[in-house]
Amino acid sequence: MGREGSRQSGVDKGRARARLYARLGRRRRPRAGGIVRGGIGRFGASRPWATLRMERGAKEKNHQLYKPYTNGIIAKDPTSLEEEIKEIRRSGSSKALDNTPEFELSDIFYFCRKGMETIMDDEVTKRFSAEELESWNLLSRTNYNFQYISLRLTVLWGLGVLIRYCFLLPLRIALAFTGISLLVVGTTVVGYLPNGRFKEFLSKHVHLMCYRICVRALTAIITYHDRENRPRNGGICVANHTSPIDVIILASDGYYAMVGQVHGGLMGVIQRAMVKACPHVWFERSEVKDRHLVAKRLTEHVQDKSKLPILIFPEGTCINNTSVMMFKKGSFEIGATVYPVAIKYDPQFGDAFWNSSKYGMVTYLLRMMTSWAIVCSVWYLPPMTRETDEDAVQFANRVKSAIARQGGLVDLLWDGGLKREKVKDTFKEEQQKLYSKMIVGNHEDRSRS
């Protein structure tokens, strides 16, 4: 009786436990050293596990893990200068607040707090460094909590390193080498042909083929959307800029005329070869400073309908693919049809952002070739032209908003040049103007004080 009873209660206990788990909605916790779902399988299964394992390691040592927070680290209220200062004044004085312009000692609180908020967290600084991932993708470069890694995870990571460096890297370098040499040789050979339809046909296919080999060399997995909106002759293609790879990605799906500065070394060889096969627009370093010259050459190119669409990145510098920064108005003044393209990379398999202040080109390419893969989506947006009542800057902002919306990026008005330079004083004057209105009123009320 006793033994039977205990066996039954054992079974009952198991059932009770299962019911309890079901009611609480808990998944079975991974046991120490075990892997959820029995193996790596797809990447999707092991990644959140890797993060969970690190969290447990950190908790055991009684330390805090660093958790990246993509929406900013402080709580902000989006109120205007006027509203905030009025709020502050209202809370400080018991007398009824009329709208007479005046100054209060407490006004300084607004500027002080706003300033401190930007020191703790601002929209721009974080766009110039690689995006922080919420779950680890087994690349040590994206890990901030490296020391909380268990043995199992380290072995996994080590295996990843072996695969990436010893197997994938040589393969990719071989492919890249093939692609580039084919491009140089192919375009030079095509350059000797007489101008005509055959030359154009060959040139297009040589370019496309070589770019596609280079795409394979990076293991770039690209999804093109809305290909019916692809840029046509006589137009300008604008896209957001995250890395030099953007060029390869776009050029492997379409035939473009490139715009850029003449470089030395290997780049220079490639540029000289390419221009033999079809007209690209290369500028000498001295010519780049002359904005009128640049505009003139671009206009000439665009007006010739037989020439290819130009590919331009109006941000002027690489941004980390979480936002789109101010577009320089130069390309929007030319008056051609603009074909916007939005490029969004998925950082889970490899971050494509080029932090030019940290890494040179060669280091960057090496990092690209030792990531798992570069995954991205390209959206071709419908063409836009400048309306009669908007100027180049407004047009540029309109295009920028369209690209940001499509790619799911934050639309910022700040200039990407802030990576290297200081901001202009005109923006400060706007703030000062707003505040002056509050303490002395408009110019018409100057008689009151």
Next chain:
Amino acid sequence: MGSRGSHAARIPDGDSIRRETGFSQASLLRLYHRFRALDRNEKGYLSRVDLQQIGALAVNPLGERIIDSFFPDGNLRVDFPGFVRVLAHFRPVDDDDSGMRDPKQPEPLNSRMNKLRFVFQLYDLDRDGKISRHEMLQVLRLMVGVQVTEEQLESITDRTVQEADEDGDGAVSFLEFTKSLEKMDIEQKMSIRILK
């Protein structure tokens, strides 16, 4: 490549900073990451240039004064403890801060008095404990730029100093300053909440 990541999780002197400023460990970790992001050349400290490069701070009319508060006594560098000490003034006041505080311990950095003292030294350029008429004029000039004439600014300054000044010495001392702001909800207006 892995060694760069390991710095972030271990803050030097983390415990003593936490005790002094009252920040939680998670907040401190975020601020440490922010410090390292601002420190572009990885020097281990921040200079004025590092703070000036923040676009949104450069367009703040009082940007330079705020940056000055990080470099007291003519220092040219601020390390992480110094950085956090200034930011600690803006930590929201918790309920348990005011209740069971040991009177022998120094006042927490984010107390009402310390917040007021911080704002006071934004006005008091020469740190002599009084806001003179001239100092008030200078700060006002920063806030309005070229939008207001000299006479208007002077009349505003005169009126403000007159209203706040009680002992008639033509300057606003710290006590007079606190008195004129006694009804203000400083704790709320001068607090920045760090998200968990």
